[in-house]
Amino acid sequence: MEGHVPLSEDVDWNRRLNDVLPVTASRNAKWYYSIFHNVTAIVSAGVLGLPTAMADLTWGPGIVLLILSWVITLFTLWQMVEMHEIVPGKRFDRYHELGQEAFGKRLGRWIVIPQQLLVQVSVDIVYMVAGGQALKNIYMLNCHGCSSKNVGSDDIAEKQYESASLWILIYGSVHLLLVHLPNLNSIAALSLAAAIMSVSYSTIAWAIPVNKGHHQPQDYHLPYYGEISPAPGPEPPATANAHTAHQVLSIFNALGVIAFAYAGHNVVLEIQATLPSTPERPSKIAMWRGVVWAYVIVAACYFPVAIICYWAYGNQLAAYSNILQFEGMLRHNYKGILTAANVMLIIHILGSYQIYAMPVFDMLETALAKKWLLPPTLKLRLITRTTYVGFTMFMATIFPFFKALLGFFGGFAFAPTTYFLPCCIWLIVCKPKRFSMSWTINWICIILGVLLMFTATIGGCWALVNEWNSYQFRRFWKWQDCPGVNSAQYCTAPTPAPH
Numbered sequence: 001m002e003g004h005v006p007l008s009e010d011v012d013w014n015r016r017l018n019d020v021l022p023v024t025a026s027r028n029a030k031w032y033y034s035i036f037h038n039v040t041a042i043v044s045a046g047v048l049g050l051p052t053a054m055a056d057l058t059w060g061p062g063i064v065l066l067i068l069s070w071v072i073t074l075f076t077l078w079q080m081v082e083m084h085e086i087v088p089g090k091r092f093d094r095y096h097e098l099g100q101e102a103f104g105k106r107l108g109r110w111i112v113i114p115q116q117l118l119v120q121v122s123v124d125i126v127y128m129v130a131g132g133q134a135l136k137n138i139y140m141l142n143c144h145g146c147s148s149k150n151v152g153s154d155d156i157a158e159k160q161y162e163s164a165s166l167w168i169l170i171y172g173s174v175h176l177l178l179v180h181l182p183n184l185n186s187i188a189a190l191s192l193a194a195a196i197m198s199v200s201y202s203t204i205a206w207a208i209p210v211n212k213g214h215h216q217p218q219d220y221h222l223p224y225y226g227e228i229s230p231a232p233g234p235e236p237p238a239t240a241n242a243h244t245a246h247q248v249l250s251i252f253n254a255l256g257v258i259a260f261a262y263a264g265h266n267v268v269l270e271i272q273a274t275l276p277s278t279p280e281r282p283s284k285i286a287m288w289r290g291v292v293w294a295y296v297i298v299a300a301c302y303f304p305v306a307i308i309c310y311w312a313y314g315n316q317l318a319a320y321s322n323i324l325q326f327e328g329m330l331r332h333n334y335k336g337i338l339t340a341a342n343v344m345l346i347i348h349i350l351g352s353y354q355i356y357a358m359p360v361f362d363m364l365e366t367a368l369a370k371k372w373l374l375p376p377t378l379k380l381r382l383i384t385r386t387t388y389v390g391f392t393m394f395m396a397t398i399f400p401f402f403k404a405l406l407g408f409f410g411g412f413a414f415a416p417t418t419y420f421l422p423c424c425i426w427l428i429v430c431k432p433k434r435f436s437m438s439w440t441i442n443w444i445c446i447i448l449g450v451l452l453m454f455t456a457t458i459g460g461c462w463a464l465v466n467e468w469n470s471y472q473f474r475r476f477w478k479w480q481d482c483p484g485v486n487s488a489q490y491c492t493a494p495t496p497a498p499h
Helices: 011-018 033-042 045-057 059-083 095-103 105-141 164-178 185-212 237-260 265-272 283-319 335-372 378-398 402-430 437-469 473-477
Strands: none
Touching (some): 033 185, 033 265, 033 283, 045 059, 045 105, 045 237, 045 402, 059 283, 059 402, 059 437, 095 105, 105 164, 105 335, 164 335, 185 283, 185 335, 335 378
16 A cells, blocks of 8 residues: 555554553653662572582682673673663664664664573573572471482482472462563562562572681682592593593583673663653663662672682582582571572562563564554463463473573573673774774673683583483472381482493
C-alpha cells in the first residue's frame, strides 16, 4: 500500500509499545534505585567462587587480577553510562540499541543481542544452580544424622551433585510467580532486599574465618591435582605432565570465575532507562552517582571474601566451588549462621534473577509484537515468562556445576560484553584521537579482554567436561533411607569392584 510505514519505523506505535515493555514502561525511578539495582546485578553469587579462584591463582596474581578487573569494569561501566544519551535527544535504553548505533542496524543487532542474551540466560541458569545448592545446604545443615561432609565437600568422589536437581526444581518454582512482576521499577523492593542480603552473606563468608583465624599453617602454593599427595622424589613424567596441565587449565577457569563476578554491564543501560532525564539534568548524572556507590559496595564485598578466606584456608579451597560449602567452615560449628547465610543467598538471587530476566522478557515481547503483532498482554507474558523459567530450570538440572559454569560463562559470555565490547563501541561512536590517552586505554582493555575471553573459555570448557564425566543424571531421582541414619536422604550406590 502506498505510504505504508512498517511498524518498526512507526514512531507513535513504537512509543506506545515502549510504554508497556518491561524496561521502558516506567521512567520515574529515584537515583538510589540504581544503587541497589547495580549491587543486586553485580554482586552475584559468583562472589562465593572468588576464594576458590584465589586458590588457583595464588596471592600475587589473584590480588592483581581482582584489582585490575575492578578498575577495568568500572571504566567500561562509566563508558556505557556516558553513551546512554551520546546522541542529543535520543536514549539508548538497551545494549543492542547502542550496538546498532556503533556497528549499524543489522550488524549491531547480530553482534550484541546473541552475546547479551547468552549472558543474561547463563546468569539465570547459574542462579538456579546456586539456589538449589543453597536449599540443599540448609537441609543438610539442619538434618539430624546427615554427614557434614555431604554438605561441604566438592570432591568428585563424594558425589557433590547428588539430589541437587530436586532442590533446583523446588527453588525454581518460586520464580514461576516472581517473573510476572511487570517491569524493573516493580521489583525495586525485591532488589533492595537482594542488595542487602548480598552484602550480608558476603560479610558472613569472611567474618567466620576472621573470627577463627588459622588453626594450622596453610599452603599457599598452587594446588596439587595428582591422584595422591606428592611423595618425595621425582614424579613420573606422565603424572607430572597431567598435574601441570590441570594446574594451567584451573588457572584459566579461575580467570572466568573472576570475570563472572562483574556482570552488571549487561543490564546497566536497561537500569538507566528507568531514570528520568532532562536536557538540564541528564540521566547519566544520577546513574553514575549510583554506580560509584554500587562499586564501593562491590569492593567491600569482593576483596574481603576473596582475600580473607584464602588467607584462612589456603589452597585447599581449590577443591570447592562455593565458600559456604567449604568443609573447613562447617567444622567451626556455625550451623545457625551458615543457615542464615544460605537463606540470604537465596533472597539475593531471587532478586538478581529478575534483574537479568527483565531485559530477556523485553526482547521477547518486542520481537513478538513487531514480528507477529502480538501485544504484550497478561496472557502472552504468562506463557513466555513461564516458559523461560522452565528452560533455565531444566538447564540447571542438566548442568549443576557451579564453579565450571562460572568459569565457562565468565570467559565465553561475560568477557566480551563487560571488558572490551564497550571499548569497541566507544572508539567507533566517540572517535578519540589516535594514540591519545583515551584511545590507548581502550585498546589495552580490548587486548586484555580478548585474552581473557579465550583463556577463560578454554578453562571453563575443560572444567565442564571434567565435571560432566563424573556426573550421573539418573542418580538425582533416587531417594531412600540410608542405613544408620534417622532421616531420609540420598544414598550413593556402592562403587563397583574393579574386574
